[in-house]
Amino acid sequence: MADQQEEEVNRLENVTLNIAVAGENGAGKSSFVNAVRDLKDTDEGAAPTGVTETTMEPTMYPHPTLPNVNLWDLPGVGGPDFKAENYMTDVKYQNFDFFIIVSAGRFMENDSMLANKIKENNKNVYFVRTKIDFDVTQEEKKGVTEEATLQKIRNNCHENLRTLGPPPVFLITSSNLERFDFPELVNTLERNLPNNKRDALVMSLPVYSQQCLDQKYNTFKKAVWAVAITSGAIAAAPVPGLSTACDIAMIASFLTKCYYSFGLNDKALERLSQRVNKPILAMVRGSALVRAIAEESSLATKVAARLGAAGVIETLCIFVPFAGNIAAAGISFVTTRSVLLEGVNELYSVAKRVIEMAEIN
Ligand SMILES: Nc1nc2c(ncn2[C@@H]2O[C@H](COP(=O)(O)OP(=O)(O)OP(=O)(O)O)[C@@H](O)[C@H]2O)c(=O)[nH]1
Ligand SMILES: [Mg+2]
Known part of the structure; x- marks a missing residue:
């Protein structure tokens, strides 16, 4: 009985959740990591962001209040020398519970290659199309409604990723998680996580x-x-x-x-x-x-x-x-x-x- 009780508390206190965020250079990975940790880009401890602030190696950002929940800001997957195989080994994929691939425009071949590698290694991968606020504003100037813009982006992402299924893509903006598909993304992550990890995720999100x-x-x-x-x-x-x-x-x-x-x-x-x-x-x-x-x-x-x-x-x-x-x-x-x-x-x-x-x- 004592063992069971101890296990229950360990379950709450010590469960670790490691979330990997990957994608092309400048896609908005670091901004996404900050948003999920409920930090502004300028806050102390926030991941550096900006057009020239390229993330060079996997960097772990522990959750501000739940130290066992870690977000990993991975280096960009771009460049002609990119090899999904090496990338997976380099970033020590075994440590991650799942991957999120972020893109600010079309998903590229590198993104698909990486997703395939992740799946081969029996890890779940989710696609996030970010900076949607920007697209909506731009399209509105041309008289296109928000709904039409979102639909267009969804179709376009599915087209880019058709060799993969095509998988669901979550449209978000890091500057405002309550807009667009972030809640949907979380629901999906939760459904695919074991119970203890699900609790850690729910507790950790803003x-x-x-x-x-x-x-x-x-x-x-x-x-x-x-x-x-x-x-x-x-x-x-x-x-x-x-x-x-x-x-x-x-x-x-x-x-x-x-x-x-x-x-x-x-x-x-x-x-x-x-x-x-x-x-x-x-x-x-x-x-x-x-x-x-x-x-x-x-x-x-x-x-x-x-x-x-x-x-x-x-x-x-x-x-x-x-x-x-x-x-x-x-x-x-x-x-x-x-x-x-x-x-x-x-x-x-x-x-x-x-x-x-x-x-x-
Ligand atoms: N409008 C808008 N801009 C964003 C959003 N997310 C990121 N940005 C901007 O896009 C630029 C790049 O964002 P980062 O988060 O640094 O991108 P990254 O993928 O970490 O970049 P690297 O580390 O260089 O690969 C920054 O200027 C951000 O402010 C968003 O949701 N909306
Ligand atoms: Mg970065």
Whole structure:
């Protein structure tokens, strides 16, 4: 039983997801990686982008808040000397869960060759046609509707990739993931991932729609019981004081993860505010839980460090305001579970208000 519990927590904490992003030089790979990590191109830790900022070797970009989810920005596949075979070996394809091939215009022969190699190596490959915002704007100037432009691009991509099936192509723009096909791409990725990796993916993506937020909410709710069950297991350990310390650290760490995943941190909110041109940030500070998490840089460590038998309940009350009625006798599985659930619910309702105010779908 203990093994099972440990495995469940490992499943949530330690599952790794390595996503490879490939494509021609200048296709928009680095920008895509930044968008998925919810970073602006100019943010610290963002992949360098621009017409001359060529990515020369595979570079790993860990997710800002889920360090086991990594996006790999691969070098361009262009050039006359390109060999799909060498490329796959050079980038150590075994390490990746799946590949995304990005193109800003027609998919080229190199893209198809690479896709074939990826499939031969039993990995999934997905096609993303990016910079759609640019195409739509250009075509609009000529009086072509957005719908007609999208259809034209879809047909064109299918034509380019006809030797491959033709596979589905997802139309996106890195400057605004909620427009176009990004949600569809995520649904498809999810369908093809094993359960544990699917959860990691859902938790890691920026909030780009109400549906996406709901999926995250469900994933965190599902995770609650596993976290609570482990805290129950620890409570059975014969070290007085330790169990509560672990519980609180675990609660704080779990809710912090949820807070980031729901996009409630300053950076994510600022980015969203700018994008939709609305002052969302100030409103969110109305939630005591959000404030408590935002004000602590490493909540879990601080909580654990400050714990003494007497301080436990007060500490918990600071971070989880509605937990004031927890009995000092100890925190049971049921209590931990309800504290976690209430925390997730509160964060969800704040995130939902943000989405409503931002008027995303
Ligand atoms: N309008 C628009 N421009 C984009 C989009 N994605 C990328 N760009 C621009 O396209 C240029 C190239 O983007 P990068 O992300 O650096 O491309 P890359 O594939 O990483 O390039 P290399 O590393 O050189 O192979 C940059 O100037 C980006 O700002 C997009 O969705 N829309
Ligand atoms: Mg690049």
